[in-house]
Structure formats: C-alpha cells, structure tokens
Amino acid sequence: MNFLASLAEALPQTPLLTGADCAPWVKDWTGAWTGEPMAVIRPSSTEEVSRIMQLAHAHGVPVVPAGGLSGLVGGTHAPDALVLSVDRMAHIHKIDPVTRVAVAQAGTILHTLREAAAEQGLQFPMTFGAQGSATIGGILSTNAGGSNVLKYGNTRDLCLGIEAVLPDGTVLDLMSALHKDNTGYALKHLLIGAEGTLGIITAATLKLYPTPRIRTTGFLACASLADALTTLNQLQEASSDAVEAFEFMPANYMAAYSDLHPTERAPFEAPYPVNILVELASTAPRDAALSPEGVPILQDTFEASLAALMEDGLVTDAVIASNDTQRAAFWKIRESAAELSLHGPRAAIINDIALPLDEIPTFFDRMAVALPKVDAGATDMTVAHLGDGNIHYTVRPTSPDLKDAIMAMVEAEVRDLGGSFSAEHGVGLSKLNSMARHKPAAALATMQAIKNAIDPTGILNAGKVIPPLES
C-alpha cells in the first residue's frame, strides 16, 4: 500500500488534505518559497503524531512540521513532503496561578495563551507582531524573540519542559514543571531552536509571570548609539531592572512613519539620529501608587532618571506617554516595522543580526561606507531590540541581482564584529548559505553528527538549518 493510503487507513479520523486543499501550505509568509506539498495531515494528539511518524519512518517519507506559518526563513517549505500541521492540537491543559506555569499543546496560538494567562492575572511575556498566528510549537522550534527579551529572555528561557515526537515516532516526554533538573544532557534545549529537524514539539510547560500593575512608556532621543547604551545601563540600574523594552529607530524610520501616517503626531518635532522607545513595568503596588503630584511612582522614577540623563547630556530629548492612548500611539510606531521595512516598491533584504552591544555603533559606521560601495542607490531601514543587540537591518537594493553581494557584505562585517547573521528568525532555508559561510566548521560538523544520530534517515524537515557539508 502506498504511504498516503496507509496513513488514511491508520488514522481514518484525522484530516488528510491533498491537492487544492493544501493551498495555505504552498506559499510561505515572505513569499520567497513556493512548493506543493505531497499532502497535509492535521493530527489532534501526540499519539497521532507518533503514529504518523512511525509510518513516515517506515516508508521513508519526508515530513515537515508546521504551525502558524508566520516564520520568516522558509522553515515550513515542504515541496513533495508531508506537512504535519499541529494547528488542531491547540488545547491549553493548565494555567496555574500558584506555581505560575502553563501547560499547552503545540498548536496553541501565542495570543490565545497570552489571553488565557491574562484571565488569571498572569502574563506569558513573549510578544511580537505575528502573535495572532504563531503557535507555541513554532515559537519553541525557532526560539522566537520579540520585544520583551530584554527582561524575560527568549522563548527557551520561558520553557520548563517539552514533549516531542522523534523521527521514528518515539515520544520523548520531557514535560517537567521543574525550575532545576540536572539529569543528563539538555535535550529540551537541543530541540528548542532546532526548527523541527530533530523532533516535532507537541506540548510544552511554560513559565508565567505576574502581570505588571503599572507601566510607563517614553520616547527618548540620544546623540549617538553609544549614549543610548549608557542610558539603558543607567535606566536598568535606577529602576532595578524594570526596563522591559528598549527599541531603537533611526531618523529615516521616524520620517518614513510620518510619511505613511501624516495625521499621526510624531513624538518629536525635530529629527534625531537615535530614537528609543522605552518601557518600564512593575508589579509592585508602591510603584503604582501616586506621588503627591498625582503621577505614578514608577513614572516619577523614570522622569527623575531622565532629568539626570539629560543633565549629563546622554539624552537630548524625551517625552513620556501621559495616558494609554499615547502609549498605544508610541507602540504603533514600533509595530509598523514590517510595514515600513517590507512593503515597498522593491523586494527588501531582511538582515536579522545580533551584535555585541559595544560593536553596534561601529556596525552602522561601517554600513554607511560599505553599502554605497556595493549598491550606490540602495536604501536601508533599521529597527532594533537594542538592549539585546538585535538589529533588523533591512536593505532595499536597486536590483535583485545585488542581493547576494549585499547579504555577503553585511554578514562579513557582522562576523568581523563578533556578531550573528540570525538573531531570532532562525536559519530555515533562507540562511543556509550564511550558515555555510560563517558558522565554524566544527559547529556544523557537530550539528550534522547530532542530526544523523537522531534522524538517521533524514526524514524530518530535511535540508533545513544545516547546509550540505563539504566532504
């Protein structure tokens, strides 16, 4: 019996889509990758995932796990493969306010989990633009980042335990709710960020945090990135680590936003080279209490810090949101990044890079010289999780033919500064060449050895993450 017939026979109740029904899985979110899968199967339980993998293993059929399809590197591109979509595995088993953990299936939408936690007065702090489609399995498989990493860490830092199905169908139960567990190799960490090439994450135990009682949000202007980084250190110290977001936007980003939304009031009248969206948060009632002037104490602290920073010349201008509407308006500027960076007249190159914090100013200095040399007419647009050293540096070349030369130039400079060509988006297919160019050979060989050990027939998300090694 052929594979699809065996699958239909073994799992008669499980939706198995073919032909036109596979349309949502044909083209990836960025539009860069298109390909018809062999079929799409939508299991509802870990047992079904296990059964599917047993059959795929027996038949040697390639399988590509898929979640919310909002990845940016072609990680779910599945031409002629079976797509295993976890979208029906979306049950939240537990939100526990005492131990502050959530237990959820992999197909749970990030936004849904955040809402469920909020109903119990808790937050799951991972947040980014695609939270309405991204799944828990997807954010774990890509070790997603976002705007709150500065305070709460990447997805792996928010995960206590996982359950995964290995390429041969074995269920690996690492569903611990423990904060400490030193019993052998960190298999959880190996599967997190492996982009579905070592196992299919089917469920997770996640950390929750008390919801902040008070937030204060401002826009700062600095003369330089070096000043901005000193400002971050001083704000963190002054607030005892209450800074949740520290997002950098240069002058051309602010101008592009104003062009697109001419009726919205910009935070600053003047153009500044360095604009920072800062948000502080606290769960403490004392920070939410009002000062004699009627201002929350946290905002008072923020204002006093800013006054000191301005006196020292580190901050040149600042405005604090005086209400929720203004706070939302500030965040809308930051959240327009995809719109501003990607949706233009010419295809853009997304560079999701990470740098050591002290090398960030040098990076931009070098780009100002190097980019025009490769493409005199290219434009660039930056938005950065500055506190994490994570820069989304988007370049719009004058011709698609220059794409490879520009990417190679950017990555070479990044590597020279001790940085990484993929900070939070992962590798997938889009960054395979970058892996080959910049990852140390010993690391690539070790990854391939692990892949061979766990997936010896290579059926799970084949061809992703690890570039073909020269032999």
Place this chain on the structure above:
Amino acid sequence: MNFLASLAEALPQTPLLTGADCAPWVKDWTGAWTGEPMAVIRPSSTEEVSRIMQLAHAHGVPVVPAGGLSGLVGGTHAPDALVLSVDRMAHIHKIDPVTRVAVAQAGTILHTLREAAAEQGLQFPMTFGAQGSATIGGILSTNAGGSNVLKYGNTRDLCLGIEAVLPDGTVLDLMSALHKDNTGYALKHLLIGAEGTLGIITAATLKLYPTPRIRTTGFLACASLADALTTLNQLQEASSDAVEAFEFMPANYMAAYSDLHPTERAPFEAPYPVNILVELASTAPRDAALSPEGVPILQDTFEASLAALMEDGLVTDAVIASNDTQRAAFWKIRESAAELSLHGPRAAIINDIALPLDEIPTFFDRMAVALPKVDAGATDMTVAHLGDGNIHYTVRPTSPDLKDAIMAMVEAEVRDLGGSFSAEHGVGLSKLNSMARHKPAAALATMQAIKNAIDPTGILNAGKVIPPLES
C-alpha cells in the same frame, strides 16, 4: 611510544604528574570515590588541551576533565584514566562594565571571578558554599545552582558563549557575547551540564549584573509550606521581583544549628515548622534612600509586605536584620547546611531533588509516613532553595545497608510527584542507578546516541551521566 611518553614529548613544558603527585585527584570531595589516575596533566591553554585530546584520541586513552574537585557526584573519579586538570587555565581575559560580560578561562575559581567583577561594580551572581574552589568550567559542566537561582537562574542562564575541546581535539569556538543567536542547534546548552562527557569546556563568556545598592534580609516563620509559597508569590509581586533568596529550614534544622552553636542567638525564640531566610535586593537609588524613619525604602517595603502577610495569617513571625552583622548571622545559619547535614555520626544520604512547587508539601507529608517504614530509626534534615523547588533532603539511616532502599523510596515518591532526583548536583557516578530507574528510556537512548555521535570511541569521562543501556 607509549601514551605518557608521547604526551611528555609533545608538551614538554606542561606539568604531567604521576604516582604520589596525583594524590589530590585520588579521592573525591564526598569521600565516596577513590581511585588512582594514570596521570594528571595540567595544560595552560586551549591549544594544549586540544593537543592532549588529539593524542588521547589516537591512543584510545580515557580522559577525565577536572576543575576544583568540589563536585558531589563523583564526576571527576578517574581510576586509570588521564586527569586533565584545567586549574592552570585561570586567566580572566575581560570584565566589561559597558556590555556587562566577563570572559574567563575554565580554571578560573568562581570566587576569583566574583571578586574581579565586584572591583568593577558588577556581580556574577552564582554563589554557593564551594565558591572558593569550584571553577568556571566545573560550574558550567554541572550547570551549578546555588542560592541566587530564583532571581538569576542556573549557570546556563548566566552563560552567553563557551569554547570547548571535543574528544578528537577539535576546538569548538562558540565564544559569543551575544544575547540572541539562532544559528542552528544549541550546542552551548548541550555542552553545559554534560559533565565533561561531550567536550572539555576551556573558556566562557558570562553575564554580569549591576551590584545591588541595597539588600534587606529577614527570617520568616510560616505555619505550612503552602503558606510559604503563597508568601513568596506575594513578596515577589510586592517587590517587583526583588526576591533573591528564599531558603527553607524546618524546626529540626534550626534546633540542630542552635545545638552546634549554643552562643549564637536564634532568629526566633519559639520553634516553628517552617523557617524561611528571605533576601530582597535592589540596584535602585530610590530603594536605598532612607524613609522619614531612617529605614531604607526597600526595607520599608519589605516590612509593609510582612505586616500585610501577618495580618492575613500567612506569616506567623518575622524578624528583619537591622545591620550587616545580623544579616551575616542569618546567612551563617543557612550556610551551615553542609556541616549540619553531612558531618554526623553516621554516613548521610544526600538527596538533591527538585519538585513542582505545589507538590513540595505533599512530598514532606509522604516522607513522614514512608521513611519510618523503611528505617524506623532514620533521621532526616532538610534545607531547600524553596523558590526553585529544590530540596536538599538528607537522610541518616541506622545502617548503611538501608541506603539503597531509602534512596529508591525517596526517588520513587519524587518521580510520582513529577520531580527530579538531581536538581543541581548532576549525575556523575553517584546517580547512575537513579538515571536507569527514572529517566525515560527515550531520553536515555537519545543521550547515548548523542554521546556516540560526538565521542564515538567513548574516551571522554567514560561511564558518567548515562547508565549502561539494556540492549
């Protein structure tokens, strides 16, 4: 030429000890493991470690990496093997106050690194009793814990990058100073906690934090562990996550301490079932400022929280350290754990267990019934990093013959409650049987597959961490 002759010829400047000179490496810290190594080599650089492993690989000689020799599970037991001691690789390359990272060789003593950071106004927050001998390589290899995990995480959470030498001598350079890096499998996390069975960690890039400007420390008494956990949640919320330590000691611990130190004043006159050492810390000047009553604001917040908790009946008694001498006296009680638990008339069984937070009360309820059934005369002693769910539950059996039965009973209950038999000490040799009994077969098989892939000839710290698998 035999192996040692080859080694001496290849590395003539590198100290190579044999015979009586190996004495410090013969017996482990707990005294449970004794064995003469073949020799001890003390390289001074990563290049030397690489050369040693190339030769060991070529000759098929087993190698055991060693640091400060303060491990508790026999992880550096090396009968007839070559001990590779990193003690001479103790250079701190960098302490950077702007990016807040340290770069150090693996042999750097934890206490030395902490002092070097302190000189720059920063802290490396990992701290525990053996910090004067434990090395950076050792704490990474065991993913050490300690008293500040609640706030800062385990060692792996404090590590940005590592350098390691693989079993064949290949140098794996993962020395990133990046806060985000999604370029393939998390090899760093795989090597951290692998107890030297996959590679020898030779250097690391570590996170530093600003030193708290103010601390406030108290002893609390609660009627039950459930009340203590609610108290922790409320203190964390009230202080916006300023709780650095939350350490539990039961009545018999407090009594044993008073017996041992009769001239020291106990925090409480009355015996309480649940005694908690709590410490809050803040870097914020506003928390260090004095209230109108001359008390630091952080202490004021702490006192107000305690008053509310006492009114709600969650805390039954409390005392706050009024000066540094009293704070030191409080910590001395906690830091006497090894003395109180280990140095008694009969050999003690150290159970380093982790539990889901809400199962901790149940665990002690069960022990009160189950322990006397196995050994009616056994005594127990507990000290716990309660906020992490990490319990050091030490049992002193009436006869060493009962050791295995007691350990098996404790571990079975722990497993039944979703816990772990090794929270922070690791596996080494001492917990191999526990691994065989309690770790899922799929996890053990995956670990063995990874071990085989990275160390195919099995020369690196052979026989540790993974129990022999039934075939």
